[in-house]
Amino acid sequence: MADMTNANMETNTGTARTDGNPARGDAEQDTPGTRPAEQDAGPDPAGLTVAVLGTGIMGFAMARNLARAGFAVRAWNRTRAKAEPLAADGVEIADTPAAAVADADAVLTAFIDGPATLAAMREAAMGLRAGTVWTQTGTIGPEALTELAGLAQAHGLRLVDAPVLGSKGPAESGQLLVLAAGARDARPVADRVFDAIGRKTLWLDEDASAGAGSRLKLVVNNWVLTLINGAAETVSLAExxxxxxRDFLEAVAGGPLDPGYLRIKAEAILTGDYTPQFALSGALKDATLIADAAARAGVRLDLAPAGAARLRRAEEQGHGAEDTVASYFASFPK
Incomplete structure (x- = not known):
């Protein structure tokens, strides 16, 4: 995940790379290293089979968009019932990871963390074929990529580290931002997949194992969690x-202290709508990855560990499956 609810939270990256094609999105400056999703003809699915492993909030939406774009899609999820509704969109539901990836041109994994991703791909090993492009889209942290890259090398796969920015809404509408790193020879296939799931792809590096995409994803999610926890704490303080x-919201309305995300998350609290766009349990996992990565880099963070503690309290209160802004409840006794 992820992990931003709408376009108000999407970022334009100022440190553009020069190893990709210039962006040409609406109202955007041409930026080397970015590639917008094809807006005229759409992605070219001709002859491509894509296996999607992991059909949670994000994987489900991406699999559906791939199928609706015309790709042949096979999907697998450890809890099969979560994948079965995709059959209505023409997705073939596989019984095993190996069956899902058999003869696939691309494999897209969308799991909560590195161990889950590695486990599924190990189970898929018997069906993998050399040359297949593997796009890992989860927020798994850069440390997890060492083992994934080793597995990819052992099976002759072309790994692309491609965590996505966006939560449930952007995933469903195909408006994710893909943070990609991988070899150039993987890009023709990877870009066709990314065109179906996202509005733009930012190519960062040619070495997936270096984790450029996963490192940037942690930086962005640190900011996202700062905003979410800040909104939740501020509403609880007001009360x-x-x-x-609402008087607080009126006081900051229209100024630099009034980001769209504040409005979205404050409204969720005020209406009691904690439908998960970015589940709190996943946010806690991300906060832990952020804190660990910072410690390894010798960077002292204060807000991130405090935010993780807040999310942990809310999870212990039973809000783990709700939206991350349910960290609001951590301000009060259970």
Whole structure:
């Protein structure tokens, strides 16, 4: 995941690379290293079979968009019932990872973490063929890529580290931003897949194992979690001090302290709608990855560990399956 709810949270990266094609999206400056999703004819699915392993919130939406774009799609999920609704879109539901990836041109994995990704791909090993492009789209952290790259090398796969920015809404509408790193010879196939799931691809590096995409994803998610926890804490503080939270929103309206994400998340609290766009349990996992990565880099973070503790309290209160803004409840006794 992920992990931003709408376009107000999407970022334009100022440190563009020069190893890709210039962007040409609406109202965007041409930026080396970026590639917008094809907006005229759409992705070219001709003859491509894509296996999607992991059909949670993100994987389900990506599999559906691939099928609707015309790709032949096979999907597998450890809990089969979560994948079965995709059959209505023409997706073949596989019983095993190996059956899903058999003769596939591309494999897209969308799992919560590195161990889950590695486990599924090990189970898929019997069906993998050399030369297949493997796009890993989860927020798994750069450390997990060492083992994934080893598995890819052992089976002759072309690995692309491609975590995606966006949560449930952008995933469903095919408006994800893909942070990609991988060899140039993987890009013709990878880009066709990315065109079906995202609005733009930012190519960062030619070495997937270096984790350029996963490292950038942690940086972005650190900011996302800062905003979410900040919104949740501020609303809870307002209520605790006897201030109407809507008066707070009115006070900052229209100024630099009024990002769209604040409005979205504050409204979720005020209406009691915690439908997961970015599940709190996943956010806690990401916060832990962020803190660990910072420690390894010798960077002291204060907000991130405190935010992780807040998310952990909310999870212990039973809010792990709800949207991340349910960290609001961590401000109060259960």
């Amino acid at each position: 605790g001090l006897g201030v109407d939270p």
